[in-house]
Amino acid sequence: MQHELHTDSNLSISDFTKDHGQDLLIHVPEEFSFTENYSHLSTATNESLYTLRNGMIYKAIAVGQEATIVEISDYDEHYMLIRFVEEDQSISPALRTGVAQYVYDWFDLGTDLAPFYKMAAQDPLLQQAVVSFYGLRNMGIPDLYEAICWGILGQQINLGFAYTLKRRFVEHFGQALIYNGESYWLFPTAETIATLTVDELAAAGMTTVKKCEYLIDTAQLIVNGTLSKDELLQATDVKQAEKLLVKIRGIGPWTAHYVLMRCLRMPSAFPIDDVGLHNSIKHVLKMDAKPTKAHILELSAGWSLWESYATFYLWRFLY
Structure with a gap:
């Protein structure tokens, strides 16, 4: 199906995580930058669902009827660290697995961005975005x-x-x-x-x-x-x-x-009427007025199956 073209949908939890004492290490792809994603999250100055502090992300995550608070941080070029902050809390295997899956989905770690970067490098509208924000993922909303x-x-x-x-x-x-x-x-x-x-x-x-x-x-x-x-x-x-x-x-x-x-991670999803997208294109191309829908369709002709990521990267110029 179309929305599965760029994702590793058959991976199990053990394929992308490993235990690190009581904590978890979650594998990140080559085209990933914790710093870029942290920077993106920091633009939401009134966010109620996560807290950023000293380069770490704190978030409550629910899995079924259980919930916990985790600290997510950069570990090395291959892994992020997920730490369960309440060390005396009994973390069930289901909660542990669910937290890892949530973080994997939230950061869209299953998408191979190499083809997107190859396309974008030749695209006049996107080429600066992928240089400026290399390693940024489409930070999603799994629920x-x-x-x-x-x-x-x-x-x-x-x-x-x-x-x-x-x-x-x-x-x-x-x-x-x-x-x-x-x-x-x-x-x-x-x-x-x-x-x-x-x-x-x-x-x-x-x-x-x-x-x-x-x-x-x-x-x-x-x-x-x-x-x-x-x-x-x-x-x-x-x-x-x-x-x-x-x-x-x-x-x-x-x-x-x-x-x-x-949420669904469909790569062809394209909110073409989005005001932020219009303003981003206007900003990148230094236009006097926002582009028309026809102009946007013309500019995006080469984005096939990457409209979602193209939109997300253009948004990043503004927020």
Whole structure:
């Protein structure tokens, strides 16, 4: 299937991790830079789901009914280190495996970027991006409900306010794990939001009734099994997957492609109407006005099967 062309989908957890005492080492590909990915994460100044401190990433991760806090850091040119910060916590094999899988997916470590870099080096719009941000991965959102929520919350508002809404949503309805007096938040589950009313969501600071309805409706679809990541991954191509998503109230083409790009990892996902993409192209080409859709299609003609990464790298010029 199209979205599997660049990924090692048959790897098991043992293929990319190894024990390091109580901690884990996770293998990184050659085209990877911890520094570049850390720098990208640091641009989110109001992020509620991870904390950056002294070159390390701290994040709460849930696996089924279990959850823990991890510290992710650079180890050497071949590995990142995942440290379970609460050393007295009993880490079950399932939680250990799930954390490793989450980090692997979050950093998109299964994608071979060598063909992308080869293509981009010859592309006038991308060649500077791959030099400036070499080793950057498409930092994703492994959880489908979280990815959809972020897309819905970000509709028709600027990025800064979207982060504010996300923080309100997380801190009202998510779960916090406490370590050394600090809170590390887990994103609200679909099961939690599915039981809420529009008034309850609005009281938490959500800006419009429609967005509240979309967040609840989508949660209910996930809880009752109508919508799932597995179902979307069965789509034969990105167009079919987009059709499955845009049938859902509150999800238009932009949100659908955002989800397919950041969660499903479909390389052809292309949020062509994204304002950030337009501004990035304008910035790179030093244009007086934002490009038209026709111009973007012309510029992206050589990106086949890499539209997602091309978009992500262009975004990085701005944030």
